[in-house]
Amino acid sequence: MGDPLYEQAETLPALRQVVDAAGPYLDTLPERLVYDRAAEPLLGELSGPLPDQGAGTKAAVETLLRVGTATATASAGPRFYHFVIGGSTPAALAADWIVSLLDQNAFVRASSRFADAVETVTLDWLRELVGLPRGWGGALTASATFANLTGLALATHWWAERYGVDVAAAGLAGLPRMPVLSGGYVHPSARKALQMLGHGKDTIEVFTSDGIGRIDLAGVRRRLAELGGAPAVLIGTAGEPNAGEFDPLCELADVAAESGAWLHVDGAFGLFAALSPRTAHLTAGVERADSIAADAHKWLNVPYESGFALVREPERLGPAFGMPGAAYLPGPDDPRGGYGLLGPESSRRARALPIWASLAAYGRTGYRELVERHCDLAAHLAAVVDAAPDLERLAEVPLNVVCFRYRPADLAEPELDHVNRRLGELLLDDGRVFAGTTVYRGRAALRPAISNWRTTAADLDLLVDVVRELGARAAREG
Numbered sequence: 087m088g089d090p091l092y093e094q095a096e097t098l099p100a101l102r103q104v105v106d107a108a109g110p111y112l113d114t115l116p117e118r119l120v121y122d123r124a125a126e127p128l129l130g131e132l133s134g135p136l137p138d139q140g141a142g143t144k145a146a147v148e149t150l151l152r153v154g155t156a157t158a159t160a161s162a163g164p165r166f167y168h169f170v171i172g173g174s175t176p177a178a179l180a181a182d183w184i185v186s187l188l189d190q191n192a193f194v195r196a197s198s199r200f201a202d203a204v205e206t207v208t209l210d211w212l213r214e215l216v217g218l219p220r221g222w223g224g225a226l227t228a229s230a231t232f233a234n235l236t237g238l239a240l241a242t243h244w245w246a247e248r249y250g251v252d253v254a255a256a257g258l259a260g261l262p263r264m265p266v267l268s269g270g271y272v273h274p275s276a277r278k279a280l281q282m283l284g285h286g287k288d289t290i291e292v293f294t295s296d297g298i299g300r301i302d303l304a305g306v307r308r309r310l311a312e313l314g315g316a317p318a319v320l321i322g323t324a325g326e327p328n329a330g331e332f333d334p335l336c337e338l339a340d341v342a343a344e345s346g347a348w349l350h351v352d353g354a355f356g357l358f359a360a361l362s363p364r365t366a367h368l369t370a371g372v373e374r375a376d377s378i379a380a381d382a383h384k385w386l387n388v389p390y391e392s393g394f395a396l397v398r399e400p401e402r403l404g405p406a407f408g409m410p411g412a413a414y415l416p417g418p419d420d421p422r423g424g425y426g427l428l429g430p431e432s433s434r435r436a437r438a439l440p441i442w443a444s445l446a447a448y449g450r451t452g453y454r455e456l457v458e459r460h461c462d463l464a465a466h467l468a469a470v471v472d473a474a475p476d477l478e479r480l481a482e483v484p485l486n487v488v489c490f491r492y493r494p495a496d497l498a499e500p501e502l503d504h505v506n507r508r509l510g511e512l513l514l515d516d517g518r519v520f521a522g523t524t525v526y527r528g529r530a531a532l533r534p535a536i537s538n539w540r541t542t543a544a545d546l547d548l549l550v551d552v553v554r555e556l557g558a559r560a561a562r563e564g
């Protein structure tokens with residue numbers, strides 16, 4: 087086997103191989119182990135020296151499918167509650183295949199008018215879906231981390247402008263440190279964004295009023311007063327992963343307005359609370375932010391690399407992310423330009439397609455129902471936890487995350503952290519359900535998040551059964 091030119095005829099048979107494997111894989115997703123440790127040795131089949139003579143399309147695809155369907159984490163299925171992860175809806179999965187079929191470069195209109203048009207509609211639909219007014223714009227990014235980077239990059243440009251500096255041209259040298267203030271819910275990815283932007287991850291000033299991380303607004307106000315009107319950036323969090331809690335965005339927006347600060351909100355999954363009248367109060371005030379970061383690959387249930395940043399003044403994106411011209415590339419105001427000049431990446435796949443397809447397929451109402459169903463499932467899980475004599479819920483459940491721990495009557499406080507950490511390890515090894523541990527109010531705890539469209543009450547009942555079974559084992563083993 088050699089040059090793919092001679093394998094052209096293998097294309098459709100290879101796609102059929104994938105379709106043939108997709109049926110059994112998807113059909114068994116609801117029952118299969120989330121992680122099957124016993125299949126791990128198969129991974130060895132993928133290693134070895136770089137082949138000199140390739141095995142050909144059919145053989146390569148066969149190996150990847152066989153090893154992949156056996157060893158992949160079934161995070162697309164209904165029983166993965168670790169982190170905050172969605173699965174791909176049927177329309178999104180099919181559209182993702184279209185992305186590969188068409189293989190567009192969504193860099194600029196010169197490379198794909200189609201990708202550009204879909205991205206324009208998609209960004210506007212996302213804006214409307216979460217209730218933001220017309221005029222807002224944005225960028226589709228690889229992740230919420232990159233969406234945080236996008237919002238905080240715009241904040242940096244705005245802040246440097248206050249000192250008369252075009253930071254895109256001149257960089258940060260000679261400027262004071264940019265003040266960044268937040269509550270304790272601030273996500274590590276916002277720190278990572280600040281680290282990538284050259285501000286440093288440890289420069290956020292965190293103001294908390296308790297051991298959970300609730301923001302101390304009086305502290306933020308005092309610090310802003312100390313800064314004496316110097317421009318500053320506030321980061322609010324709409325949905326933190328431990329218990330799904332929110333910063334009070336209206337109050338934060340008031341503080342930003344009083345002091346003239348830039349308000350960036352990280353709503354990676356929590357922004358979708360805006361979709362239901364039952365939970366929309368949690369995101370009230372987000373429309374007063376300057377920039378918002380979120381992830382469609384979380385609660386919108388589309389494939390990965392579907393982050394997005396929404397910004398009040400989209401005209402700020404070009405100066406921050408436009409590239410210095412090369413003769414063969416479109417310039418910033420060129421009709422052949424596009425989103426690759428308005429966000430952190432240049433060449434990129436047409437990641438708008440699955441989002442467009444899923445919104446087109448299920449609409450505002452379908453997604454509202456999904457969010458409400460997940461909140462109902464979280465309430466169901468909380469009720470089952472509350473009824474179990476050996477489980478203790480640690481937090482209210484404002485959205486889709488339930489924070490609790492294993493706590494049988496005969497275990498004393500000092501042993502509980504150890505047993506719950508061990509329980510977390512056992513859960514990930516066992517593979518029937520997936521939920522990781524965190525530390526909440528200083529206690530080791532589980533924090534299952536419900537964000538996959540396939541999840542049902544029976545899946546959550548199984549979670550509780552497995553937690554109790556493995557919790558008892560962790561306690562026995564000591």
Ligand SMILES: Cc1ncc(COP(=O)(O)O)c(C=O)c1O
Nearest residue numbers: 170229230231273275327354381
């Ligand atoms: C609040 C918040 N922000 C940011 C992120 C980072 O998302 P990503 O992994 O897509 O970069 C997460 C991930 O769960 C999150 O919960």
